[in-house]
Amino acid sequence: MISLAGRDILHAWGKFVFTGLGLGLLIGVTLTMAGVYRGMVDDAKVLLDNSGADLWVVQQGTLGPYAESSSLYDDTYRGIRAMPGVARAANVTYLTMQVRRGDGDVRAMVVGIVPGGPGEPGQPGYLVAGRQITRGHYEAVADVATGFGLGDTIRIRRNQYTVVGLTRRMVSSGGDPMVFIPLKDAQEAQFLKDNDAIVRSRARTAGNPALNRPGVPGLLDAVIASQSANPYVNAVLVQIEPGYTPEDVAEPIRRWKRLTVYTRVQMEAILIGKLIATSAKQIGMFLVILAIVSAAIVAFIIYTLTLGKIREIAVLKLIGTRNRTIAAMILQQAVGLGLIGFVVGKIAATFWAPFFPKYVLLEPGDALRGFVAVVAICVLASVLAIRAALKVDPAEAIGG
Amino acid sequence: MAELQGQGIRIEGLKKRYGEGDTAVDALKGVDMQVAPGEVVGLIGPSGSGKSTLLKCLGAVIEPTAGRMTLGSDVIYEEGWKISDLRALRRDKIGFVFQAPYLIPFLDVTDNVALLPMLAGRPNGEARQRARELLEALDVAHRARAMPSQLSGGEQQRVAIARALVNRPPVILADEPTAPLDSERALTVIRILEQMARQYETAVIVVTHDEKIIPTFRRIYHIRDGRTHEEAGEGRVLQ
Incomplete structure (x- = not known):
């Protein structure tokens, strides 16, 4: 038996290909x-991987440092370093801002790290060009996605920095x-005010009689x-010693330092479950709407194509074609359209x-799920057209 | 189903009522008709006389309300009873030729003809071979690979006749087969139908308004107000 659907597609291939292109x-x-959603999740995981930490010690009761703001004294790390099971501990700051280069600027996450070297928590794991930060001030290592080059001078707040190294895939959970x-x-950049603000702040402090007491020299200063x-x-990013589990080390820090500590698993749950959850739902809604629109388009196209063949279908039924043959023809065309659309969509x-x-x-895996969804949508979308075709009265071929 | 070829079609007291109660319309009020194998008869009548209803009953597309219809020795309808698989009956035992050829536009000429035997379960090779033989007999074999849109009106109608004949049905129903054709082509179509009817022992019923072809029938059934009466035609011999 010849394939009626295949012949129809070959006969009107232009219509099918162009419709498939649009659907694709x-x-x-x-x-x-x-x-985009997978990229966000991957960015979040990369952020955690690249931090080189096993534990994140943050301000008590916060979801910091990525999902909420968190502040710790910068000497906290000394006490943590002395805790059992802690191999390394390092301070880190995060600040998302516009970093200027020349007349333009780039949105970036500025990370303050203790100049040290690879292996220290918080350091960029590897460089694609240049070197790590070795001086205590005014050097920077940038991700290549910023567009900065080695030797470029960039401006953060009022200070200028020289780019001495380039790294790759070091991004925030938002992809910056x-x-x-x-x-x-970095600490200075987080709180540094402009000169006018500093003058006003000093004037306010000097005007406060509690802080500027007569007879207490040096208090105001x-x-x-x-x-x-x-x-x-x-x-404070913490690396643990071999032989300890993250929870073994985290629990004493929580108890004795009265700080919140997150393990890698908990931090991943915060990033994916809270930080990007709204964005994920947003994308999920888009996916649902796009799936419905795709289904509606396939259904409309197949229905229209079927209505255009009502007379032929009536003749086919009159000369004894089984309903299942006609239904299979429409179904195969719908699936064929979906296949063209999927191939075009994947390539695009x-x-x-x-x-x-x-x-x-x-x-x-997403492509495979998408393929299954496309086929399922096409099958569902063809139902309307199949119903219309099966309702066609073979007597229509005779007229009268 | 028993072999019916060569035994013609016969209807007795065929009635068809549309609707019920006060709105009921009797389209056929007791039609009798018999067409022998190899015979071509005309069915003529004004609009609204019941021609199309009769054709649909003959084509097993709609069921009559009462009466009897036999195809060869098989009873198709009898007082409310009908054969179980009308679709298979239409596929295997009845050929249709329409006013417009209604060829399947996405199949070439050979496959348009071969489709019916394929639907009946015959192997593709055998079905195409049978189609080629008929196309040869109808003088359109040279267009075997052409698509319907590439054919002239006369060629399309010959292909439609080949499609009607390909399963060797005992009866062919032709609904205004010459309407879109000029005189010469119309007479050619009737000549072909007569020739094929004789060759394949097929009963052919031609529904027509076409004055050009009415003189060619040896027997004509007139239908008016749902009833038929038979008369002899001129039976003009076609060259």
Whole structure:
């Protein structure tokens, strides 16, 4: 038996191919949306992987340092380092801001790290060019996604930094590329005010009789000095010694240091379950809407194509064609359209994904699920057309 | 189903009522008709006389309300009873030729003809071979690979006749087969139908308004107000 659907597609291939192209672009958008979500999850995991930490010690009762703000005194790490099972501990600050280069600026996450070297928690794990930060001030290592080059001068707040190293895939959970600078500079950058604000702040302090008491020389100067310094960091990153489980080390820190400690699993749950949860739901809604729109388009196209063949279907029924043969013809055409659309969509998504400003991760598993969904949608979408075809009265071929 | 070829079609007291109660319309009020194998008869009548209803009953597309219809020795309808698989009956035992050829536009000429035997379960090779023989007999074999849209009106109608004949049905129903054709082509179509009817021992009923072809029938059934009466035709011999 010849394939009626195949012959019809070959006969009107232009119509099918162009319709499939249109549908394919829609499927491409759907696959890309899934890729955007996967990219966000991957960014979050990469952020945790690249931090090189086993534990994140943050301000008590917060979900810091990524999902909420967190402040710890910058000498907290000394006490943590002395806790059993702790191999290394390092301060770190995070600040998302616009980093200027020349006349332009780039949105980046500025990470304050203790200049040390690879292996220390918080350090960029590897470089693709240049070297690590070795000086205590005004050097930076940037992710290549910032577009900065070695030797570039960038501006963070009022200070200028020289890019001495380039790294790759060091991004925030929001996908912003990272710029690493020395910790002291980062602490200053977090709280540094402009000159006018400093003058106003000093005037307010001097005008406060409690802080500017007559007969207490040096009090005002001490208060102003304390206001100008920033002794805080956002988190202490901890690496544990072999033989200890993360929870073994985390629990004493929680108990004795009265701080909140997250393990890798808990931090991943915070990032994926809370930080990007709303974005994930947003993308999920888009996926649902796109799936419905795709289904509606396939249903409409197949229904229209079927209505255009009512007379032929009536003749086929009159000359004794079984209903299942006619239904199979429509079903095969719907699935064929979906296959064309899927191939076009997959190619389109693969082609345009690298051009997206944020990371788009197209996973084979998503493509497989997408393929199954496309076939299922096409099968469902053909039901309307099949119903219409089966209702056709063979007497219509005779007329009268 | 028993072999019916060569035994013609016969209907007796065929009635068809549409609707019920006050709105009921009797389209056929007791039609009698018999067409022998190899015979071509005309069925003529004004619009609304019941021609199409009769054709649909003959084609097993709608069920009559009462009466009897036999195809060869097989009873198709009898007072409310009908054969179980009308679809198979239409496929295997009845050929249709329409006013417009209604060829399947996405199949070439050979496959348009071969489709019916394929639907009946015959192997593709055998079905195509049978189609090629008929196309040869109808002088359209040279267009065997052409698509319907590439054929002239006369060629399309010959292909439609080949499709009607391909399963060697005992009866062919032709509904205004010459309406879109000029005189010469119309007479050619009737000549082909007569030739094929004789060759394949097929009973052919031609529903027509076409004055050009009415003189060619040896027997004509007139239908008016749901009743038929038979008269002899001129039986003009076609060259």
